[in-house]
Amino acid sequence: MENNRRDFIKKSAALALGTIAATSIVNKTLAATEFIEKESILTEDVKFVLPKLPYEYDALEPHIDKMTMEIHYSKHHQAYVDNLNKALAAMDANVVKNISSLDDIFAMVDKLPIAVRNNAGGHYNHTFFWSAMKPKAGGIPTGKLAEAINASFTSFEEFKKQFTDVATKRFGSGWAWLVTNKGKLSMCSTANQDNPLMKLDSVEIKGTPVLALDVWEHAYYLKNQNRRGDYIHSFWNVVDWQHADQIFTNAK
Numbered sequence: 649m650e651n652n653r654r655d656f657i658k659k660s661a662a663l664a665l666g667t668i669a670a671t672s673i674v675n676k677t678l679a680a681t682e683f684i685e686k687e688s689i690l691t692e693d694v695k696f697v698l699p700k701l702p703y704e705y706d707a708l709e710p711h712i713d714k715m716t717m718e719i720h721y722s723k724h725h726q727a728y729v730d731n732l733n734k735a736l737a738a739m740d741a742n743v744v745k746n747i748s749s750l751d752d753i754f755a756m757v758d759k760l761p762i763a764v765r766n767n768a769g770g771h772y773n774h775t776f777f778w779s780a781m782k783p784k785a786g787g788i789p790t791g792k793l794a795e796a797i798n799a800s801f802t803s804f805e806e807f808k809k810q811f812t813d814v815a816t817k818r819f820g821s822g823w824a825w826l827v828t829n830k831g832k833l834s835m836c837s838t839a840n841q842d843n844p845l846m847k848l849d850s851v852e853i854k855g856t857p858v859l860a861l862d863v864w865e866h867a868y869y870l871k872n873q874n875r876r877g878d879y880i881h882s883f884w885n886v887v888d889w890q891h892a893d894q895i896f897t898n899a900k
């Protein structure tokens with residue numbers, strides 16, 4: 649099972665970026681997460697591809713329902729991938745040739761079309777979100793991450809309270825994040841499909857995402873309608889803390 653999961657992460661990472669090319673380009677920011685392929689390049693005829701989900705649509709029931717998962721993944725995430733490819737295809741080829749990864753996009757996102765920003769963010773954020781959850785998970789953090797959470801937020805309960813607050817108070821559509829920067833944990837929310845890897849003044853906390861929660865209504869409306877709080881409560885039952893600890897431990 650664990651091997652399958654690792655294979656999924658590696659395969660989906662490769663697919664997420666399109667291809668493996670002869671030229672090696674190290675993806676500095678994302679390499680630590682083992683989530684995006686480390687050596688890859690986006691070429692003219694390569695497109696971003698929707699990675700396979702690491703579990704079935706109903707695997708997170710009863711916390712996240714099957715229909716929400718199916719529509720969220722196969723319609724919403726797919727649309728971000730398709731629209732990212734379209735937005736890149738519409739750009740000046742001389743600019744696109746300098747883009748070899750999502751990391752490259754995020755590093756110069758303030759100079760790129762808004763459609764690239766929104767859809768590259770949507771693609772990354774959702775891929776990250778799927779891998780942040782797993783069936784029969786939840787519980788409490790493990791390893792170095794558990795120690796860091798206790799050191800930064802006094803206790804796991806206090807961390808949960810603060811993260812829930814950040815996710816609840818994000819006005820409109822966006823994301824809540826736990827971020828590490830040089831081993832220091834912080835949390836923030838971002839609007840729309842922005843994320844802490846983006847070089848944008850509006851992104852208050854920058855660093856490597858450790859945990860993410862999608863608080864767009866499309867993530868919970870079918871099951872919870874307007875009750876975002878119920879959805880956030882459910883999320884804690886499917887968090888893959890082992891995966892989050894791995895990201896935190898490997899982050900530079």
Ligand SMILES: [Fe+2]
Nearest residue numbers: 724862864867
């Ligand atoms: Fe979403």
